[in-house]
Amino acid sequence: MAPSRLADGRFLPGSLPGRARRRSLTRFSARRDLGSAWAKHIDDQRQERALLSCAAFTGTFALTRAITHAIRDGRGPFGNVETGGRHIHHMTFGIAALLATGYLWMNEVGVGAGHDGPRASRVTSGLYGAGSALTLDEFALWLNLEDDYWSQEGRKSIDAVVVFGGVLTLAALGRGLVRELVGTLASPRWLRASRRARRLAARRPGASMRALVGG
Template identity: 35%
Template sequence: MRTRRLQRIVLTSFVVTFVCARIVVFLIMSRDIPDLYLHVGGTHVHHLNFGIFLLSIVGAVLLFSPPDGKWRDVLAATYGVGLALTFDEFGMWLHMGGSYWQRGSFDAITVIAALLALAAYMPPPRRWSRRRLAWTVLLLCLVGLFFWRLSVTLSPLEGRALPRLEQIERQAPR
């Protein structure tokens, strides 16, 4: 099914972009690679801005000249990249000037990745039976329980790692 393929392209480009963005930012902040940040007039342009531009371009293309064939795959990948770059800094939407390592960004990425995975792999509702619906509800409850437990488990780890990440951020290139 063509839609499933596009949803899986979005999911893959979203996850890969998020992981790469986090690795690159960490390496820049720890000064293991050169400062690749874009500065305009002394202002650091955060990568969420690039994501917003990519999402705007994808929206405009889809509105004004809907593509077909391979261009749809390219737009799906671009959409996933734009989502990841934008939501990777979600915590900064809420707390401007806050740390890059805010928990809100990680939580937003986790929720969006879960929703994209459901869209990409869950059968369409028209194919649901009562039994499949019951299994879906059970699975969603288990996924919710997993994310709750993950949140509880990450709290102590976050308490230990966050001060070190914030120290690296304070010493990072501006």
């Protein structure tokens, strides 16, 4: 008996024989599980955009470093990008990606507003993360205006990547927590307690913590 198909052309898993059925069940299960996990932990579009930017940033930076090390060691098919004898640094492509993303967002394309669909929002978020990684990977070069990628000064690029990557990670995973903490610290109750703690600290050292916790 021929396997049954769904309306979109896919085979029904139960109608496939043997090994094909197992592969299909695995594929269906993985897709369902991934979709369920994504929907469970990514509760709004801004968080999704931040997560995609963070993933693109991390992946692009890791891939760029792997390629540059391979070029330096003479391994693999990779080589420097040159035109007319001029070396084109990869931060050039990063700047171009950031300019393109900024232009699209300025014209409200891929901003997650809903009128152009989620795909454009995801693409521009990934483009922003990748462009940021390519640009910051050569942070020391555009800071010092010297090609010091492999020197001690080039470590500044790593520092910049770590800092910016931390910001993206915080935006992707901890935005709700940060928003709650900021709201708490800005609440009238906390501000009154803080003022009371400062007054007590000026008069009685050691009493400020009790004032903050309401003791």
